[in-house]
Amino acid sequence: MKSIMTCKGIAKSYGTGDIVELVLKRVDLEFFEGQASVLVGPSGSGKTTLLSILGCLLAPSEGQLLIADDTVNFSDKSSLTEVRRQKLGFIFQHAQLLPFLTIEENLAIVGRNAGMQDDDIKQRLDGLLHRLELKAMRYKHPAQLSGGQRQRVAIARALLHRPSIVLADEPTAALDWNTGKTVVELLLEQARMEKAVLVVVTHDTRMLPLFDRILSIADGILSEQAQTAAAENIFYTQP
Amino acid sequence: MNTVVIPVATQMLFHNHLRFAMTVIGIAIAFFLAAAQIGLLVGWINTNSAIIRHAGVDIWVMAEETRAFDYGTAIPRHRVQQVSSVPGVVWAEGMLMGWATWQHPAGKRINVEIVGLDSSHAGGPWQLISGHIDNIEQPETVIIDELSYDVLGLRELGDEAEIEGNRVILGGVSRGVRTFTAAPFVFTSIENALKYSPYYKDEEIAFVLAKVEPGVDPGVIRDRIAREVANVEVLTTAEFAERSVKYWMLETGVGITVIITAALGLLVGAVIMSQTLFAITQDHLGNYATLLALGFHQKTLRRIVLTQSLSLGGLGIITGSILFILACNASASTPIPLETTPLVSTGLVVFSLLCCIAASWFSIRAIFKLDPVMVFHG
Known part of the structure; x- marks a missing residue:
């Protein structure tokens, strides 16, 4: 499988002098094309910190992040923006669609920002809205949609510009179980179809069997669990 | 780039219709106040030198x-x-x-x-x-x-x-x-x-x-x-007209008073715009952070704020100009006419737009300080 993203000895600490808090301890990790990973762990364990570093939003204190064999230069904000613009797609906890734009406009501006041609944007938008069953919502504003529909739009927004990596932060936290499961299934399906690396942070352990790979983090230490064992151990919460 | 900046900037503004309308009205009134003061000044200058300019001669000889x-x-x-x-x-x-x-x-x-x-x-x-x-x-x-x-x-x-x-x-x-x-x-x-x-x-x-x-x-x-x-003293018509105008406008203090009032009008407009833009930016900081996280450049966001500033300013100036034209027409047959010249009008519009751009400074500064990682913290 083709390697898309690699973490080499990534660590993150906050504070200076005697008051230094190490929130992420030496993470070595590799993500492959089309692979779906889930990142779990208790609150404050470092999940969001790791996701922020993978998303080129936060600089690590140590180590390197490589995307498609290129080392990310965290000291250059402009190049970080370029990486996010071209190679990353994001899904946030509350979708965070722009409330003043229609669904179509919310998606189109991401394509335009990534430099896609109008024809390509239209074709891509039509396809994604169809696949995510959002065609009827096209000209509506986010406030007119349910939470699940908004997250489906967020999935479309994350995938529209064909990023090689999609990062999702608690995408089901604000949704009920059934809606959340549907959203995650859709996300997995679409990411696999696009052959994108998918990394999802979640508290909802019921989702774990859906992923290819389970990454667990506690006290800043990352470990990988075997999928079958994890599913057996954790899936007890499935209603 | 404009295909992103203009729709985002304008839709963000129009999203709150009432605030948008109130801001445009505020800027329009401020612009009108400034234009009226300057129009008064131009009217006075024209009145002041009218006989000299209409005499149809080239030279004035006087004590x-x-x-x-x-x-x-x-x-x-x-x-x-x-x-x-x-x-x-x-x-x-x-x-x-x-x-x-x-x-x-x-x-x-x-x-x-x-x-x-x-x-x-x-x-x-x-x-x-x-x-x-x-x-x-x-x-x-x-x-x-x-x-x-x-x-x-x-x-x-x-x-x-x-x-x-x-x-x-x-x-x-x-x-x-x-x-x-x-x-x-x-x-x-x-x-x-x-x-x-x-x-x-x-x-x-x-x-x-x-x-x-x-x-x-x-x-x-x-x-x-x-x-x-x-x-005797000998002056060309242009020189005598200028001397008369300078006397009344500068030596008597009338002109300075009018210029200060006009500047205050523009300042009020700039403050109204600055406050409103800042409030809009603060309201949308989360959205700006989302855009940053999604890979929008800081300069794109700055352009969004500037576009909003120029849109608000432009609409305010157009509305204020309509009010001013109406006031000019209404005052044409009164002892105190409001008048203007193409140069004065252009200068006032350009200066007002510069005030609008300056008013967006606080908003742009807020965006500069924005950390996109905040999107992961709700």
């Missing part, structure tokens, strides 16, 4: 140190012949400008500016709505402006009043001859004016007005007259 048209003082009338004989002068004639007291038919007394005209009536009213300019050659006959009807108490040709105890008869009515000093202009012949003006002796006038040969630089003739005619 030394004459500060403004309204403060002309006595020079001998034979200066007219001296100026006429200077090579390059086609013709010259005199003009008298003096202050006198007008006795209103109802009894009240008003200061007026008596303008005595020579045989060709240079410097006289440029538009008459009744009577004829030649009527001033008749004894005791004067022309007043329609704006002075009520102040002077005359309305129909043949109506009578008094100046300094001498009878005056209305022989004509002009239009658009405003006074800057609040003392109405009263046009008559030099001979009649000498009777009404207590500060002039016989054979005295205030100005010599000269026309130079076509194609000749008035500056050259001005210098020539200055060399050949003693004890």
